[in-house]
Amino acid sequence: MNEFFREAARFVSEGERFLVVSHVDPDGDAIGSTLTVGHLLRLLGKRAVMAIASPVPAKYRELPGAEEIVRPQDLFDEPPFERVIAVDVADEDRMGDCRSLVAPDARLLNVDHHRTNTRFGTHHLINPEAAATAEVLYDWIESMGIKWTKPLASCVYTGLLTDTGGFRYSNTTPAVMKRAARLLECGVDAPRIAEQVLETLTIGQLNLLRRALSTLRLSEDGRIAWMWLTLQDFLEAEAGEGDLDGIVNYARNVIGVEVGILFRQLKSGAVKVSLRSRRWVDVSEVAGFFGGGGHARAAGCTVAGARDEVERRVLERVAEALGR
Numbered sequence: 001m002n003e004f005f006r007e008a009a010r011f012v013s014e015g016e017r018f019l020v021v022s023h024v025d026p027d028g029d030a031i032g033s034t035l036t037v038g039h040l041l042r043l044l045g046k047r048a049v050m051a052i053a054s055p056v057p058a059k060y061r062e063l064p065g066a067e068e069i070v071r072p073q074d075l076f077d078e079p080p081f082e083r084v085i086a087v088d089v090a091d092e093d094r095m096g097d098c099r100s101l102v103a104p105d106a107r108l109l110n111v112d113h114h115r116t117n118t119r120f121g122t123h124h125l126i127n128p129e130a131a132a133t134a135e136v137l138y139d140w141i142e143s144m145g146i147k148w149t150k151p152l153a154s155c156v157y158t159g160l161l162t163d164t165g166g167f168r169y170s171n172t173t174p175a176v177m178k179r180a181a182r183l184l185e186c187g188v189d190a191p192r193i194a195e196q197v198l199e200t201l202t203i204g205q206l207n208l209l210r211r212a213l214s215t216l217r218l219s220e221d222g223r224i225a226w227m228w229l230t231l232q233d234f235l236e237a238e239a240g241e242g243d244l245d246g247i248v249n250y251a252r253n254v255i256g257v258e259v260g261i262l263f264r265q266l267k268s269g270a271v272k273v274s275l276r277s278r279r280w281v282d283v284s285e286v287a288g289f290f291g292g293g294g295h296a297r298a299a300g301c302t303v304a305g306a307r308d309e310v311e312r313r314v315l316e317r318v319a320e321a322l323g324r
Contacts, residue, residue: 005143008125011083011109012044019081019101020050023094025241028162028197031060031069033087033111033133035155038065040137041085043146051075053096057242059200063158063193064151072097082106086121088133090114090293111136116284116293131171134159138179153186158193166198169297170279204239205247211237212247212262218254224318225251226261226311244274252276259283259318263311266302271310274300281321289317 012018020037022030034050041048050069060066080103089095089112095102102108108121113130130136134156141152160180164172167180184190212227219225227250234240244264252260259281264272273290275283276298283299290313292301303310 002143004125005140007123008109008111008140009144011107011123012041012046015046015083015107017047017081017083018049019084019098020048020087021084021089021095021098021101022052022087023089024053024096025244026052026054026056026060027245028060029132029134029159030088031056031063031066032155032157032159032162033137034069035063035065036134036137036141036152036159037085037087037111038068039149039152039155040141040146043149043152049075049078049081051098051101053098054241057245058202059197059245060158062196064154072101075101080104080106084108084121085111087111087137088113090116091118092120111140114293114295116288116299131169131173131176132159132163134163135176135179138183148183148186150187153183153188154193157183157188157190158197161190161193162197166194171295171297202239202243204237204243205245207237208233208239208243209247209250213250216251216254218257219315219319222256223258223322224261224315225254225257225259226263226315227251228263228265228307230265231267248274248276252278258322261314261318263307263314265307270302270304271307272300272302273310273314275318281318283318283321286314286317286321290314 018041020034022034038048038050051072056069082103084102084106109123110121111125113127113133113136115128117126127136138156211233212229215228248262258278260276262274266272277283282296284294287294287299287301290301290303294300
């Protein structure tokens with residue numbers, strides 16, 4: 001990995017103006033990693049513009065620098081970016097409308113931890129063994145000997161905290177805890193970050209949760225649970241994409257359930273499928289079958305088709321995975 005760290009450092013040293021992007025519908029690792037790279041570039045004397053195609057969820061807006069993350073439409077008057085750093089983006093399409101900001105011949109550094117990463121871009125800093133993209137960034141920062149600031153440490157910590165489920169998921173390794181401890185020594189306000197990003201809920205989120213739970217169904221053997229949200233649910237709940245965070249976990253958390261699923265109707269007519277597993281099923285393989293991806297315990301895909309047909313196909317595939 002040292003060779004890749006050196007390559008990434010050269011990539012940064014040779015440029016002056018950078019676009020930092022992450023994926024649509026950003027989670028804590030996406031936001032935390034975007035901000036981490038923004039802070040890092042500025043510490044190195046570079047110009048950093050941070051953009052994400054979806055709004056920053058309310059729970060992450062208190063992170064240092066979050067107010068500087070813009071939408072792609074805010075940058076259409078800017079010339080295309082020749083140097084780009086994509087964080088926590090498993091494939092190019094996940095950048096959404098931010099792709100329009102990238103020059104055709106741009107050099108792009110792909111920093112990620114997804115096993116399903118398509119290795120797009122010209123430079124790569126990818127570690128599938130890392131718990132979060134924030135962990136990859138932690139190691140890169142350490143390799144450069146950069147002095148930790150509280151804002152930088154807070155953003156990395158947020159990525160670690162959220163992608164490990166508050167240090168509860170199976171990806172919570174001794175290495176993750178050592179890194180988290182080091183960040184606490186740098187002044188990170190862990191209780192405040194945990195309260196904000198793990199415990200804070202919006203009214204829209206609560207309204208969506210109520211609607212999703214009313215649709216909860218279980219397979220005959222009780223090992224699969226699934227829920228639905230329609231476009232009408234979002235309208236009546238006065239909710240947006242950022243209010244979906246964590247809802248799928250309620251299906252997975254039912255006693256006896258191995259795989260929880262949230263089906264969500266999209267304006268295009270397709271269905272967004274979010275999958276979470278407890279121990280045995282690699283849901284990234286299920287998502288990959290439908291053209292999606294993710295992690296072994298958390299993945300997603302978009303499936304075209306009528307509601308009943310999509311539900312049937314996905315449930316069949318999950319049942320197949322359970323039977324292996």
